[in-house]
Amino acid sequence: MGTLEMTRKNSRKWLWAVLGWLVACLLFFPIFWMFLTSFKTEVAAVATPPQLFFQPTLENYVEIQARADYLNYAFNSVAISVGSTILALLLAVPAAYAMSFFPTKRTKGTLMWMLSTKMLPSVGVLVPVYILCRETGLLDSRIGLIIIYTLINLPIVVWMIYSFFKEVPKEILEADRMDGASTQQELRHVLLPLALPGIASTALLSIILSWNEAFWSLNLTTADAAPLTAFIASFSSPQGLFWAKLSAASTLAIAPILIFGWFSQRQLVRGLTFGAVK
């Protein structure tokens, strides 16, 4: 009886493994295929039948830099996503600190209101934002996108940091205060080390969202400030098939964010659902 139960459990485990891995490979396949294609020549990329084994080449990676100045777009992406994340953290950390440790009766309302600004569909304000950017010279500028991404992500950043601060045991802070620590010391030596992992994963989420944002970047940039989302979109023109180069550019564009995402998947749930699912 015992061994029968064991074998049944074991065989079920293997069934789950086969199913799970099948699904995982299917979902990941487009990314894998893109990665593979990035090392093919343009001829091999469109070959019939599709080639799984081929002589790999790095020529596409060299070409996208030489012909399209890939690094320029990559720099824009880094500057915009990191810039907007730092700005959002500067605004959000003090606000979240105040709201989680010194809540007033307005706190809940303020938090909910911040979240509600996230519900405003970007396309509803496309025209005014476009006109405002044009009037102020922020069209096709990194500063313009940094400001917009900061504002788009600010509610999520505040919410996430708020929920991390909430988890810091109040007893620790109070014990410290009894020992005569000043607010400054308390912040630097107690709160910051405790909240740092939370702030880091919030920053990661903010970078991921800014990096992949593709409404404002497509509509507000043309050349100078265009980030990678807009650069990749330029491959959509029907002239010529540059699949291998598209793949190389895409691989470089998604690699850092994919790795960030893998590391922060658990915190992402909290951020993306505004704490509604933990």
Next chain:
Amino acid sequence: MSSSLTVERHPETRPPEQRTHRQVSTLPLVAPSVIALLLWMIVPLVMTIWFSFQRYNLLNPEAREFIGFGNFTFILSDPGFWISIGITILLVVSVLVITIGLGTLLAILFDQEFPGQGIARVLAISPFFVMPTVSALIWKNMLMHPVNGLFAQITRGLGLGAIDWFANFPLLAIIIIVSWEWLPFALLILLTAIQSLDHEQLEAAHMDGAKPLALFRFVMLPHLSRAIAVVAMIETIFFLTIFAEIFVTTGGGPGLATTNLAYYIFLKALLEFDVGGASAGGLIAVILANIVAIFLMRSVARNLDT
């Protein structure tokens, strides 16, 4: 949720003089965020409302004048607008059904213990981190291209001929791409929700002789209902304004076959330069999104313990 059953210290338990001292200083900490968001929400919205009552074309800015509800009557009598509303609804509903249906099944699958589970899960959620322009172009070119795409090569190899996805089933193609991007999101959220389910309760029900289907129907699904609602509402807000995937693949075509509301407004604004018309359309999008948002906010507010 049961995991947050920690002892809550209320502010009243602090010495009163300390509390008042600290609370005076919180306003300057919160104000910058609030003011920034207030400006971001009000200024463009007021401008949208203002423009929506004007005849205002950027190609002919001198002819700008107040025309009351003219833009709204024009848009509401434009068949293209109603087509775009229909396409938006079709897009939102079908991607919701696909991602949540499959997402629930996959969440149960990845909740099981099997060798290499962690890596398999990481692979499965990866599509969510791919930027929309990359996803759309990879699918359009390398998978769905009617001649050199992998799908066409496979079906032709099997003697079935090839499908020209973007010519014959453009909306279906967009639905597939967006579903691929968002299935991992549903999976990730629902998996987190399942893992907070008390597994002893499941075991007990199993011991009592409950069939797997009954377990799913009467234990799993009720537990997941809130997470499913949250996923549905967050996805709806994103799906109402799907843009990049359409922008790089079909450009709204052929004809208007893939022009959703967001793309309709984009065409009006940045191709026709019709500020008034685009603003009126934008306002309608805002109203639609707000109807959904009200439900989302309620669901979040219920879970907020301040």
